[in-house]
Amino acid sequence: MTEILVKNGYIIDPTRKIDGEVADVAIKDGKIVETVSSSAKVIDAKGKVVMAGAVDVHAHVAGPKVNVGRLFRPEDKLFKSPMAQKNFRIESGFSVPSTFKTGYDYARMGYAFVLEAAMPPLHSPHVHEEIHDTPIIDEAALPVFANNWFVMEYLKNGEIENTAAYIAWLIRATKGFGVKLVNPGGTAAWGWGLNCLTLDDPVPYFDITPAEIIRGLVEANEYLGLPHSAHIHQNNLGNPGNYTVTIDSLKIAEGIKPKNKFGREQVMHSTHLQFHSYGGDSWATFESRAKEVMDYVNKQNNLTIDLGCVTLDETTTMTADGPFEHHLNSLNHLKWANVDVELETAAGVVPYVYDKDIKVCGIQWAVGLELGLYAKDPMRAFITTDHPNAGPFTRYPRVIKWLMSKKAREDVLKSFKYSDKVIDATNLHGIDRELTLYEIAEMTRAGPARALGLGSMYGGLTPGMDGNVAVFDLDYKAMPTDPELIERAFQRASWFIKSGVVVVKDGEITAHGNKRTIWVNAKVKDNRQVNRDIRESFKRDYTVGIDNYPVWDVLAPNPLVIDVNAEA
Numbered sequence: 001m002t003e004i005l006v007k008n009g010y011i012i013d014p015t016r017k018i019d020g021e022v023a024d025v026a027i028k029d030g031k032i033v034e035t036v037s038s039s040a041k042v043i044d045a046k047g048k049v050v051m052a053g054a055v056d057v058h059a060h061v062a063g064p065k066v067n068v069g070r071l072f073r074p075e076d077k078l079f080k081s082p083m084a085q086k087n088f089r090i091e092s093g094f095s096v097p098s099t100f101k102t103g104y105d106y107a108r109m110g111y112a113f114v115l116e117a118a119m120p121p122l123h124s125p126h127v128h129e130e131i132h133d134t135p136i137i138d139e140a141a142l143p144v145f146a147n148n149w150f151v152m153e154y155l156k157n158g159e160i161e162n163t164a165a166y167i168a169w170l171i172r173a174t175k176g177f178g179v180k181l182v183n184p185g186g187t188a189a190w191g192w193g194l195n196c197l198t199l200d201d202p203v204p205y206f207d208i209t210p211a212e213i214i215r216g217l218v219e220a221n222e223y224l225g226l227p228h229s230a231h232i233h234q235n236n237l238g239n240p241g242n243y244t245v246t247i248d249s250l251k252i253a254e255g256i257k258p259k260n261k262f263g264r265e266q267v268m269h270s271t272h273l274q275f276h277s278y279g280g281d282s283w284a285t286f287e288s289r290a291k292e293v294m295d296y297v298n299k300q301n302n303l304t305i306d307l308g309c310v311t312l313d314e315t316t317t318m319t320a321d322g323p324f325e326h327h328l329n330s331l332n333h334l335k336w337a338n339v340d341v342e343l344e345t346a347a348g349v350v351p352y353v354y355d356k357d358i359k360v361c362g363i364q365w366a367v368g369l370e371l372g373l374y375a376k377d378p379m380r381a382f383i384t385t386d387h388p389n390a391g392p393f394t395r396y397p398r399v400i401k402w403l404m405s406k407k408a409r410e411d412v413l414k415s416f417k418y419s420d421k422v423i424d425a426t427n428l429h430g431i432d433r434e435l436t437l438y439e440i441a442e443m444t445r446a447g448p449a450r451a452l453g454l455g456s457m458y459g460g461l462t463p464g465m466d467g468n469v470a471v472f473d474l475d476y477k478a479m480p481t482d483p484e485l486i487e488r489a490f491q492r493a494s495w496f497i498k499s500g501v502v503v504v505k506d507g508e509i510t511a512h513g514n515k516r517t518i519w520v521n522a523k524v525k526d527n528r529q530v531n532r533d534i535r536e537s538f539k540r541d542y543t544v545g546i547d548n549y550p551v552w553d554v555l556a557p558n559p560l561v562i563d564v565n566a567e568a
């Protein structure tokens, strides 16, 4: 293995509280080490910023719904398909890029790890095939649980142990990473053409409410002691006035403590909070309630969130929130795909244009940034765009620019057709805060790594951690007055070393690295009732046999398996 020494950069590493100290980073055998020999390859980072590889806590990058997006939006490929470089693969797509472009673009921005945020269990082999196909970045995937028939049957009787045993089986079978909730109960109701817009709406047939599903899955997650907390996309996404449902579902986590050995403090991760922080009672009175939501989040140490920032692009929305996509299609009348996944979940895909000349889009843009700017603890608030739902992940550098520069935000606000109305309906214009590089490193590296229970591997530059090091062309001592230069620097890293391999130089891909799939081998003591329920349901209800259901090892050929035993 090679040795690398990244010399004389400004180190930004929140895991060691280092903010701009000039120092070296040594890498050997794929890990950060104290020192290397004199034969190490030297990378001169003088005058540049050095951070750990970044961690994306929530994106939709692999699997059937992503592929539906690619198939039914050929126009998405017309935006950009540069010629392939020698020995590399052609890149295509903008909001739903090809697997190759996904890996390359994340690497160019210095990302080491990405969490696929919604894996339909029945289609988990497809998810893993696409993950395997995506170069360079390490990935894991969250199977969806909150509309699963087994889960609803167990939880309506308050059977946490049985729920946990089923979750452990499903996470093992799908080579999954944790517990995802999407529109709890609402996607199951969608099978009857219904939805659950409040926490107390009954789920048809199952006689359970979203509040009961959320509480039960958070408790089962902690019973198992998984690396990550329950990860929730709440009810009533995208609608005016939904912030009260949002705060009420966050309150369900009150008093629940994490029981894990992985260093996280939260028991609930609330995702793409931008879509859940709206006031008003119609599109005419639509307004930001980001402040109210963050006032609550700031007080609760057992919560983490990600922003889900709108980037004002033409994009492709895709979610297991099937009823929401039907609703969105009735608003914008573009294409609509709907998929049902038997016994487990559903999904929808709808293109969307976040138009600067539409007042609601401008308000959504402001809400995402307000959430980040109101966050008192950047270790608990992470930068995402719910890729591709609020915008493509390739816009993260633009979001960073907006968070770091009031001037950049004001320029966008001024460019809106309904600028005054957006300013009236939001607080952004009155917020002066500009995030620092250190806070950005917390939001994109140390924070999400800790929330995922992966803080011993990712998010910092401590010896022993993975050798993921990004060098950006920014002078810590003399940050550019032109905010465009911030975006440019984060878009194309000067260098990115992934697991000890130089994969990016001057913003161009130089190697395919050594990509891994991370999954959790969750175990509970033998539960004969759940084992029998699973076997019988597969005979009775599923169209696939139980032997054909689990993800084969060949589909995740370079795994990093995390063992979790609830009994230990």
Ligand SMILES: [Zn+2]
Pocket: 058, 059, 060, 117, 233, 271, 272, 386, 389
């Ligand atoms: Zn999402």
